[in-house]
Amino acid sequence: MRITPHLQDTGGFFVALIEKVSDINYDPAAASGPAWKKKKMFKDEPFTFLKEDDERWHDIRNHYGVDETFQYQNLFSRRLETNDANSRQLFYANDAIKNFVKENMAKVSIQNAGMKMFSRTEGKVENTRFRLSQEGIRYLFKFMNKQKVKIGAEDMLYMLKSEENLVPLEKLECKGDVRKQQNGTVVVYCDEDEPVCTWQKICKRVGYHTIAPYISKEERLHLLRMMGVDCAEIELLMKSKRKEKAAQDREAAWSRKQEEEAAKGGSEPSTSAAGAPEEAPGPSDAPGSESAENPENIQEMASE
Template identity: 25%
Template sequence: KKWNPGHAFSLQSIQLRIATRGIQLLAPGGLMVYSTCSMNPVENESIVAQLLQTFEGHISLVDISDKLPGLQTIPGLTKWCIMGKNKEVYNSYEEVPPHMQSLARPNMFPPSQDILERLHLERCIRLLPHHQNTGAFFVALFRKLDKTVEVSSTQEETSQKRPAEEITFNEDGANFKRARYHRENPFIFFNEKDITGFWQEISEFFGVDPSFPADQMMTRHAADSGRNIYFVSDSLKQIVTLNQDRIKFINMGVRLLVRTDLRNDKDKRSLRLSQEGIAIVNKYFTKRRIVIEEQDLINFLSHAFTHYANVSQSVQKQLENMSQDLGSTICTFTIKQHNLEVPIIFVAWRGRSSFRPFVSHSSRKFYLSLLNIDHSTINDIIEKLTIEEKASNEPRIEGKTNNEPKIEDS
């Protein structure tokens, strides 16, 4: 909720320094990909244009439009405007008011037409979410032609003097401040002992299919004491394993399991499923699953807790046939609309007398809208839900690992 378009003003200088250093370190003939998950040209085409002008004659922009056949893309922009914090639009630097000129700089706007023709920004590609159900991405590929000279600037020198620091920004997209990196423990992949020991009990509890690739799970501590258990693809595992001593990996993987505050820390129930990883485990975890009805879904999404007395008879019967242990449960429901089936899958905690779904407010709104509930009613539901959560002192979204709810009491 703190995001605004003005953040790009601060990000642009950081991204430009990173990309500049990448070009300097690149060997002649080498390739460098510059990619963001933003559609803001201030973070994309303006960076590419600045690099091509700074290293003119030393680097070139590679046309990659035909490198990924079947992938729907659009060319990079050659004309754009920039947007401020309050969504005010500036078509040129001359339109930027004086109080904004320290943030919105000339190099954020398109260069002149004669320069644009030399840069060939159309060789960049943009991936739009609605074209093939993906995230939004910008990609540019540079080739280094020969050795480049060092770029000297106050920002470059400052960033090199403080290699262990990062730049953050406030809500206005200004006022840089520096903060030390948090030291992270290295990632540790599950070994054979973990899989046949610690993981075996978890696997039996959730009925995990033997084909599940448990060796692709990892933690930052020993497997039986890690706060979070993550999952990565086999190819990423190989990259990490081969480069653990050469590269510091800060963050990666999808969180599958999160440790709770159950009194017996070694108990199999002390790890709950993470909503973040439900799409991965769904086809492998065969136990502790319930198929809910539409009214159950509405109740679950409308309240922080739903008592068993308020669930459908179908769900009550499924609960009778399930292990009575406290712990995570996978809830599924299929919405059928216009000859389409939309599966909804989410994690809920089965307590002693109630369910607690781990679904964010934004997802709740989306699911309720799929049930054709009007927006005003949805807003009322979320408002009442927020009051419930505050009253029970429960965080609304999973993942606050330093403030885990004591869900054994529910």
């Protein structure tokens, strides 16, 4: 069975059911392998979970008004504990994944786990060090009491359809409510009549005059479909732009290759078919010179 998320040609997940038919004799020593092989194994980045009263969580909770029932100690970074304070991203895992990771981190190679929920920002105009991530906003939204605004469907459609990276707030009816929020990330959502469109939550980065969606093109298409918009023309435009960009990249790469070959050929002396460098003709050997060999000169030399 193949499950394709959003039907957007982005790959799929294959689910298989495995049935255990008999017990096996498990030998931990044999399964772990020799000691010399362990030393050569690549060490994965550790999972460092937030501790109680972490100052980063106080910053996030106060800015976004996160409810106390949110299990913030399930947030983690992929840095060593000594450098955990400088981590740029915070991920979230449920209790089951957290327990599995903590129990098996030294035994099993775990590449990825959880979902990204916060990213550190260096913006000077924002009142918090962390912005929200679209990947984790669907779970965090129900715990938030600040930095979220309910907007109309027309404003949502305008932002999703707009080709501008920064959408002017003056063109939106919700500009007053959005400007009441603090600078940084704001979650906007709308209420639709159809059940699939009841809650639309999009993570936004907002300034006083503009608002910018923090979503990918594929996510934007998905939300437009959920709101009943025909996206065939938009998809065709996206594909044509991607093909055009790919053709430009190929042409640029070919031009660079030609220039490199031309520069390389001009810097080296030309070689003959045998591989030896060809000597430039001297003044006496130049065509039209008196000493240049011709049939008459050869006859005079022979008679002498």
